[in-house]
Amino acid sequence: MKDNRLFKRFVIGGTVGWIMLFGIIPTLMLTGASFLQRDPSELIRPVFSLESYVRLFAPALGSMIFKSLLMAAMATVLCLFIGYPFAYIVARAQKQRARWMLLLVMIPFWTNTLIRTYALIAVLKADGFLNTTLMFFGLIKAPLEIMYTQTAVFLGLIYTLLPFMILPLYAAIEKLDNRMLEASRDLGASRSKTFRKITIPLTMPGIVSGCMLVFLPALGMFYIPDILGGARTMLLGNYIRDQFLTSRDIPMGAAASIAMTMIMGLMLVIYYRSVRHAGRKVRQ
Amino acid sequence: MRQLIKTTYAGLVYLFLYLPLVVMAVYSFNASKYSLSWKGFTLKWYGKLLTNTTLIDAAIRSLTIAVISATIACILGTLVAFMLHQYRFQGRRAIFGSLFIMMMSPDIVIGISLLVLFLATGLTLGFWTLLMGHVTLCVPFVAATVYSRFKGFDTHVIEAAKDLGASEYQVFHQIVLPMAMPGLIAGWLLSFTLSLDDVIISFFTTGPTYEVLPLRIYSMVRLGIKPDVNALSVVMIVITVAAVLLSRRLIKDKK
Numbered sequence: 001m002k003d004n005r006l007f008k009r010f011v012i013g014g015t016v017g018w019i020m021l022f023g024i025i026p027t028l029m030l031t032g033a034s035f036l037q038r039d040p041s042e043l044i045r046p047v048f049s050l051e052s053y054v055r056l057f058a059p060a061l062g063s064m065i066f067k068s069l070l071m072a073a074m075a076t077v078l079c080l081f082i083g084y085p086f087a088y089i090v091a092r093a094q095k096q097r098a099r100w101m102l103l104l105v106m107i108p109f110w111t112n113t114l115i116r117t118y119a120l121i122a123v124l125k126a127d128g129f130l131n132t133t134l135m136f137f138g139l140i141k142a143p144l145e146i147m148y149t150q151t152a153v154f155l156g157l158i159y160t161l162l163p164f165m166i167l168p169l170y171a172a173i174e175k176l177d178n179r180m181l182e183a184s185r186d187l188g189a190s191r192s193k194t195f196r197k198i199t200i201p202l203t204m205p206g207i208v209s210g211c212m213l214v215f216l217p218a219l220g221m222f223y224i225p226d227i228l229g230g231a232r233t234m235l236l237g238n239y240i241r242d243q244f245l246t247s248r249d250i251p252m253g254a255a256a257s258i259a260m261t262m263i264m265g266l267m268l269v270i271y272y273r274s275v276r277h278a279g280r281k282v283r284q
Numbered sequence: 285m286r287q288l289i290k291t292t293y294a295g296l297v298y299l300f301l302y303l304p305l306v307v308m309a310v311y312s313f314n315a316s317k318y319s320l321s322w323k324g325f326t327l328k329w330y331g332k333l334l335t336n337t338t339l340i341d342a343a344i345r346s347l348t349i350a351v352i353s354a355t356i357a358c359i360l361g362t363l364v365a366f367m368l369h370q371y372r373f374q375g376r377r378a379i380f381g382s383l384f385i386m387m388m389s390p391d392i393v394i395g396i397s398l399l400v401l402f403l404a405t406g407l408t409l410g411f412w413t414l415l416m417g418h419v420t421l422c423v424p425f426v427a428a429t430v431y432s433r434f435k436g437f438d439t440h441v442i443e444a445a446k447d448l449g450a451s452e453y454q455v456f457h458q459i460v461l462p463m464a465m466p467g468l469i470a471g472w473l474l475s476f477t478l479s480l481d482d483v484i485i486s487f488f489t490t491g492p493t494y495e496v497l498p499l500r501i502y503s504m505v506r507l508g509i510k511p512d513v514n515a516l517s518v519v520m521i522v523i524t525v526a527a528v529l530l531s532r533r534l535i536k537d538k539k
Contacts, residue, residue, distance in 0.1 A: 007452040008371060015364045019379060022420040023386050026397035033400060043403075086297045089290045101294065108301050110524050114483045114498040115517045118505055119304035122311055122514075129307045132321075162301065212388070220392035223483055227505055237392050237484075244396060244488070254400070257393050264388060 034254035043250050052255035061239075065259070068236040071150070072218035075157040079165040079214045080207065082158070087169035087206075091176070102170065109163035117156055117227050124152055124228070153229040157218050164213040172206020173199075204278040208271045216264055236260060305521065312514035329511040333519075336512050342500035343516060346480060347523075349411075349496060353418035354475035360419065361426025361471055366460060368427070369434040370442075387424040394421060395488035402489065409491030417489030418479045425478065426471035433467030434460070473531045480524060 034052055039045035055061055090101045108116060123129045124146045131143040146152050176199065184194040200207075220237035236256065243253030312330070316323035333339065364383070368376065386394070398420065402413050437460075445455050461468075483498045490496060497520070501513055 004452040007456070011363050011367050012371060012373060015360070015367055016375070016379065018360060018423070019364075019382050019386075022398070022401075022416065023382050026401040029400045029404060030393075030397040082297065082300075085293060089294050104298060105301070106528075107525055108305065110477050110481070110528055111305070111521050112481050112483070112498055112524075114501060115520060116304065118501060118513070118517065119308040121505075122307045123304045129303070159300065159304065162297075216388075216390045220390045220484065222392070223487075223502060227502075240392055240396060241487075244399065250400070253396065257396050260390055261393055264390060264393075268388065 030254050030257060033250055034258050036251050038249050038251050040248075043248060049251070052251045055252060056255050056259060064234060064239065065236060065256075068219060068234065068239075069263075071154070071235065072157075072215050075154060075161065075218045076165075076211050076215045078154075078158055079162050080211060083162060083165035083169055083210065084207075087166050087173050090166075091170050091173035102167075105163050105166050109167070113160045113221070114223060116160055117224055120152075120156055120159055120228065121147065124155065147228065148230040150229060150233050153225050153233050153235075156224040156228040157221070160221070160224065161214045161217060164217070165210040168206045168210040168213065169203065170206075172203040176202055201278045205271070205275045208267075208274045212264075212267045212271060215267070216260075219260060219263070308514050309518050311511065312518050314511075317511055329515040333512040333515045336516075339497075339500060339512065339516055342495055342497040343520065345494060346497040349414060349418060349494075350476050350479040353415055353422060353479050354472050356415075357419050357422035357426050357475045358468055358472045361423045361475075362430050362461075362464065362468060364423065364427040365430035365434055365464075366456060368431060370460075383424045383427055386420070387428065391421070391482070391484040392488075395485040398485070399488040408493075409489065410493040411490075414486060414490035414494055414496070417485045418482065421482060421485055422475035422478050425474050426468075429471040429474060430464055430467040433464050437463060469531060469534055473528065476527065477524060480520075 033044060035048055035050065037045040037047045037049045037051065056065070090098050090105075093101060121128070125131075126143045126145065126147065128147075130146070131140070134140045135143065146155070180198055180202065181194055184198050185191075189197065219235055220240075222235060222237035222241050225233045225235050225238055236259075240253050240256045240260070243249045243256065247253075313325050313327070314322060315326040315328070364379075368379065395417065398413070398417050402409060407413055441463075442455055442459060445459055450458070483502070486496050486499060487502075490499070497516075501517075504510060504513060
């Protein structure tokens with residue numbers, strides 16, 4: 001019997017300790033750091049201050065954060081519009097075929113995103129595949145300048161994050177009960193009405209989790225703007241990184257990270273609401 | 285007609301997903317160094333890759349860290365899942381919550397908070413901090429995968445074993461572990477790919493003494509495209525895909 005308790009204690013103690021050390025304590029330290037002052041030589045001065053948060057909402061920084069949120073949101077919406085019909089097609093295909101189609105989506109998903117971002121250069125650069133092809137067919141006369149613009153960053157985000165949108169959408173659409181759609185049609189609803197009133201609400205959990213999986217990384221993937229964008233394209237992730245590694249302003253970087261965590265929390269709340277709401281709405 | 289539209293649409297999405305990979309692969313066999321124009325098939329970039337020790341070393345480091353962190357994350361994650369499934373104690377819900385939050389947290393926030401921890405404790409950034417970073421990234425995913433596998437168990441088997449006098453450890457070692465094996469393999473594999481795929485957490489938690497492949501490529505890209513990087517990227521993609529396909533087969537056989 002003694003052995004039993006020892007094993008149980010070892011397992012619980014070990015895991016709780018691990019979660020404390022690498023999950024909870026670092027988060028508390030980060031939160032703590034965001035409320036302290038910056039010190040040029042010691043990095044942090046242990047004096048309470050709200051300065052970082054005040055600066056976060058100051059016009060200059062505020063507009064950068066807003067732009068970055070807008071860019072991530074637009075990338076998310078585009079992924080949703082491209083991904084939804086695609087996930088629908090896969091979910092409605094024959095079992096065997098769907099499995100292959102899904103596997104083909106997973107392969108880019110498994111490949112390192114930096115390598116994939118890097119691969120995109122070969123397509124987008126001035127003498128890259130896209131320009132060469134378009135010029136070959138005479139569609140354009142001079143190469144399009146895509147590399148080092150916001151468009152390239154956009155394309156990079158959509159390209160690397162699209163699988164993250166398709167997979168949860170597929171899971172949600174696959175679970176969709178066909179009888180619901182048939183019932184709706186039998187009761188005289190048009191195709192578009194069935195889609196709006198039944199398909200969308202029922203797949204809402206997939207839509208929201210797909211959007212989360214795209215939106216949050218889109219804010220934080222600093223290497224995509226670095227590689228594909230010009231110097232002026234900056235996302236929240238680039239800002240956080242620079243605060244920690246270039247400006248050495250840890251309280252400010254911490255405050256920006258906390259802001260990002262808050263955004264994540266907000267999205268989690270929306271997710272839970274949408275799951276419950278969707279269930280209720282269809283039952284009515 | 286509808287079918288045609290569907291096929292075309294799916295085809296376009298696949299084209300978008302695969303075009304850059306294909307173009308990169310083609311470049312890696314192209315004799316011309318800079319332009320897309322085809323100057324003949326060559327393997328010289330692969331040959332050059334073999335002599336580029338910094339790149340090869342970085343790739344080996346990436347694979348090493350992926351194997352080690354996947355293994356550790358697998359052990360820890362399985363223990364966490366076992367505990368959550370088997371024991372009832374105070375704070376259980378809190379652990380569920382923390383794991384979920386760790387799983388959903390943006391990579392950059394995980395990376396930054398670990399960096400703050402390492403700075404505060406005065407650890408030198410390198411292999412060990414990177415390992416801790418990757419294990420932290422992977423454990424919640426393993427726990428979730430294995431936990432969902434536990435949920436499908438017949439709990440009567442465990443109760444029967446206990447009635448027959450098995451200790452907690454014996455139950456874990458001789459019953460739970462073998463039954464959870466497919467979940468464990470899936471969790472290991474997920475961790476392996478998460479670790480290989482990670483750029484952001486590595487960026488913050490490793491130092492110049494242990495530079496992994498994505499970071500090496502990241503600093504090389506600023507100096508322009510190198511054909512041997514194309515070659516290495518193709519090799520890495522092939523390794524990842526082969527590992528995943530192999531494991532899928534293993535999991536299927538076990539079922």
